Amino acid sequence: GAGVSQSPSNKVTEKGKDVELRCDPISGHTALYWYRQSLGQGLEFLIYFQGNSAPDKSGLPSDRFSAERTGGSVSTLTIQRTQQEDSAVYLCASSLDLSTDTQYFGPGTRLTVL
Amino acid sequence: GENVEQHPSTLSVQEGDSAVIKCTYSDSASNYFPWYKQELGKGPQLIIDIRSNVGEKKDQRIAVTLNKTAKHFSLHITETQPEDSAVYFCAAKRTGRRALTFGSGTRLQVQP
Numbered sequence: 001g002a003g004v005s006q007s008p009s010n011k012v013t014e015k016g017k018d019v020e021l022r023c024d025p026i027s028g029h030t031a032l033y034w035y036r037q038s039l040g041q042g043l044e045f046l047i048y049f050q051g052n053s054a055p056d057k058s059g060l061p062s063d064r065f066s067a068e069r070t071g072g073s074v075s076t077l078t079i080q081r082t083q084q085e086d087s088a089v090y091l092c093a094s095s096l097d098l099s100t101d102t103q104y105f106g107p108g109t110r111l112t113v114l
Numbered sequence: 115g116e117n118v119e120q121h122p123s124t125l126s127v128q129e130g131d132s133a134v135i136k137c138t139y140s141d142s143a144s145n146y147f148p149w150y151k152q153e154l155g156k157g158p159q160l161i162i163d164i165r166s167n168v169g170e171k172k173d174q175r176i177a178v179t180l181n182k183t184a185k186h187f188s189l190h191i192t193e194t195q196p197e198d199s200a201v202y203f204c205a206a207k208r209t210g211r212r213a214l215t216f217g218s219g220t221r222l223q224v225q226p
Contacts, residue, residue, distance in 0.1 A: 004157070033213065042120075042203060043158070045213035056212055091157055101146040101207055103214060105157035 004106035006092050012112045013082055021077045021109045023092030031095040032075050034067060038088045082113045116141040118206050120217025127194050128225050135220045137204035138186040144206040147187045152201045194224045
């Protein structure tokens with residue numbers, strides 16, 4: 001079946017611009033996660049959604065980062081006034097529900113801020 | 115919070131040899147330990163996972179062992195093949211915590 005999909009696969013933007021990254025989780029998965037992977041680094045948790053509940057934003061690095069999830073499915077991660085240090089691969093993952101540990105990742109969006 | 119350390123950072127083996135990657139974790143309450151394989155330009159792919167009530171798990175050429183007392187777990191790949199070349203990440207999580215905590219990754223290169 002279809003896995004987690006993300007778009008765009010690559011995004012190049014200028015410093016100070018806003019960007020939107022999209023994630024479409026596996027059908028039927030109610031939990032959705034965003035992680036950030038900086039060059040040569042491990043994955044850093046950003047934000048978590050479970051169904052229509054309020055998200056866990058504890059990993060967001062600054063108030064320039066926000067995310068929403070419409071209808072309990074597709075999620076958008078927005079970065080306002082991008083900075084060069086925001087350059088990274090942004091990965092989305094989903095899991096079946098709150099009690100399921102296994103997370104399945106999408107291919108990621110590579111963001112480059114010039 | 116949880117801290118996961120992974121080593122080595124790079125590993126080169128000859129085709130057919132075994133490869134071992136080790137991780138240690140800090141939170142004794144962690145009870146779920148997945149391993150992911152990430153190929154260039156792709157997202158991490160789950161290859162095997164283990165829970166704290168099990169000491170070892172195997173799936174064909176890969177196996178994971180867990181030592182809860184020492185708080186470390188290892189990935190073992192036998193009969194390595196060139197297509198095993200990738201970056202491997204370990205992770206840890208405890209019940210009730212949403213996010214996985216990842217190690218920094220091991221770049222495995224299998225020389226033909």
